[in-house]
Amino acid sequence: MTVTEQLSALDNILAHGDLHSVFQPIVSLSQRSILGYEALTRGPSNSPLHSPINLFAIARQAGRLSELELACRESACKRFNQLGLSGKLFLNISPDSLMEPDHKPGCTLKMLQTHGIAPSNVVIELTEHSPTHDFQLLDTALHHYRAMGFNIALDDLGAGYSSLRLWSELRPDFVKIDRHFIDGIHLDPVKREFVGSILKMASASHAEVIAEGIELGEEFDVLANMGVDLLQGYYICRPQDQPPRDAGTILPREDSTADHASEASGGLQELLHPQKAIRQHTTTCQVLDAFRADSTLNTLAVLDDQDQPIGIVHRHSLSEALLKPFAAEIFTRKPISRLMSEDYLRVEMSQSLQQVSRLLTSRARQRIEEDFIITQNGRYAGLGRAMDLLKLITDEKIQQARYANPLTQLPGNVPIQKRLSKALSEPREALICYVDIDHFKPFNE
Template sequence: MGFEQLEQELENLLGQGGIQTLFQPIVDAREALVEGYEALSRGPSDSPLHPASVLFETAERCGRTLELENLCLRTTRASWTSTRRTQKLFVNVSPDNLLPGAYEHRLLEALLEDGAIAPGQVVVELSERYPALDMEELKRSLTWLKQSGFQVAIDDLGAGYSGLKLWSEVEPDYVKIDRHFVRDIHEDLVKREFVRSVMQLSSRLNCRVVAEGVERNGELELLRDLGVRYIQGFLFGRPRSVANANLEPLKAVSRMPENGTVSAASLVHHPPTLHGDNTLEEAWTMLQAQAGVFALPVLDDDGRALGLIHKWQILEAFGSTFGRSLNEKKPVKQMMKSDALLFEHDQPLEELSRRLTEDEDDYLRQHFLVTRDGFYEGMGATRALLRRMTEQRIEKARYANPLTLLPGNVPIHEEIESRLAEGAPFLMIYFDINAFKPLNDHLGFRTGDRLIVLLGRLLQQYFGKEGDMVGHLGGDDFIVFCDDIDHTVCSSTAVMDTFNAESRSVYRDEDRFRGFVRAEDRGGRVCNWPLATLAAGVIRVSPESVMDTEEVVHRAAEAKKASKPAEWCDTTPELCQVS
């Protein structure tokens, strides 16, 4: 087809409409939920302008890119609002079309008409393939958009002209790595190092990284090992008119999240949703079309969960004589279960299990709804919760210390690797017991075990905040992870004071009175040993630290050793900063 014909096709399209909007999911691989959907525009299916490349190239040659983008955005708004999704919406805009001062208002007008979409839900993607001619004007436009509530992403990083300069100038909320660097990354060392460098830079610039074009499990697994949290590609869903995602591939590479707590978000799946005014007939049609789905969420106009409509309820209503004809036009809000259990996405699985089993109803609920800030996020199944809880307990039992039941060496090393990959600073405290060997020799191993259990209990008691983790390396050696320095110092001091006081109870009266015990040292000489106290060394691991897991443990052990007194006495933790 000649260019004149393409130009006429574009003229008809701009005048009459006909743009198709498809949605591709962007998955949060850590939480196992959908972060958002990218809106992709196509021409009519029977038109030569159907492929996006032909459509936008024709508009560019005709000087009508701005008109086309606005048409695409208006179509996206209409399609997106009909999905009733509450995740983020990623939309593509060429940088040069952000330069005219009035464009921001056109963008708002096209996307936010009638208040159907909030600015905070929209991420504006700038393709690196098309360089901006005036960077200062672009920065002013982006600043205006951010102040209006939009977020910004750089698309196709590594594929275009402006590269890191655009990243540093724009200060985006997201950076999307071009699919070239993702394809077969598990078999390509150069691509792996490129993504690793992007991750290190993103941690310093406080930016989220999205890997595009993920199609194979091997790519997904390697990207997660590198710390990439957000994934987009055919593995989770091709662009479709319906905004849905397939999260099954995450099960093959499932890992414990960084803070060791699995949340409700990990159980979410996304069946079709209903509005309260949808009829029972519409609900039945949707259930019939979804194999293995036995309940559908019902939402209000704002995307908040109203309840659940179960397949058995509709069968019961339709099952009697004339039941279908009498009931099929009734709205689902008249029959739905409005007492469905709601859980926020970050609630731990233990909390879900407790509430489900403590419920006073005579039956165990098969489904529950997950929300984010009160808005519907997805639906969960009780069966999946019970399976995950069982898997968790088995996994913990495999690597737990048999004396304290705290996470042992393997989970501790995994925690260090996860925190290093995340790039955020953290504190690590190494605890052990001073004069532990003579205590064992003098009072026996059973008494020594009592002190180890006491220390484990105190560490769990005082380090129970979100972001804390307590592990038991073995013997009298414990590791604690924290994020807050004030919490670390206060809790460490409390643990040491309590331990030093309670540990006195294991000694004989005469030992307590003397303040020491007589026992052999490592050379076999009889010495006077002080009563057991606690030593602690703290290190701070910052994003600038260039360390692997073994070096982190070594430095923590050195900090603990440095905290031990030259003369036996009670101590308080010292802080050693690693940078």
């Protein structure tokens, strides 16, 4: 198809709105829930511009990128509303279109209002295809979106021309690691180091990391064990016209991602404090009475009517909030849901100590004395304490050092015997491989 024919096809697509939106879920591993969906656009199925690569390339060449992106947003919002999807809607927008002189501010907000979508449920996902030079202009454009309640995500981190500087300048709410660093991460220690560095930088900048482009179970397992909580890719779910609503139908079974350490430690059972929770309609006055009655009580989980955690109340945070002028008079008789924090760590009972430790340390806003919520199959089970977690992991490391071979760090006779005894006592099949290496003693010495 010639360029002229492609331009003509683009004219027809934009004139008739002949675009189709599909959605790929982004899942939270710790909460086993769907955070939201990335909207992806396809052209007419019988057109050479069906592929988004061809479609956006010809639009950029024709100087109609902003027009195409606006049409894509319209299609995505309309379809998102028709499907009744919940969670966040991730919309791809290029910095180029935001900084075009004829870019019309306010169109996206009006579009969302038409389709009944709150701006707080929308993430503007910046995809960089060419160098960004005017960071101040881009920041001004994004400030306009932030002021209306939108979140910002930086796509393809590590692949763009200036993605690290964009991160530093724009301070996005989400960063998506480029597929290159996910591909074969289980075989490449350098890629694991890169992702580890991203997690540390995200913690410092209060951003959440999304690993996209996961295509293999081995990649999924490595990322999960590294503490990456938000995941996206073909291994979990391909982009679909009718995307799933329940993460449980697309995530691997929880025991398939657990570390071997969780087998030894019995999951989080040792950390669980079956602390009674409160309902979202409980008044602030009643919560204050509960804290006054028990000086050892530091945290209360807030549940909805289905015993699902929706927030958390820390003693020190509540005290600080009520110290503000007129706060006590305003909030004392109001539901605690008005003052609870929705920014908390929630983990499943089946997760390993190492996974929870990584999630805990990746949260810059998590104070060491703050408790976290533990759930069993999504329902509230109790609270966990960071200090208890650190103690258990320290004890486990000491135990491993005591029973490991000092040279190879492989398990010694004691843990091997314990593991064999455990395998024999369980009502399931087990495979055992015995390897005897001749003349190894000289190497060992």
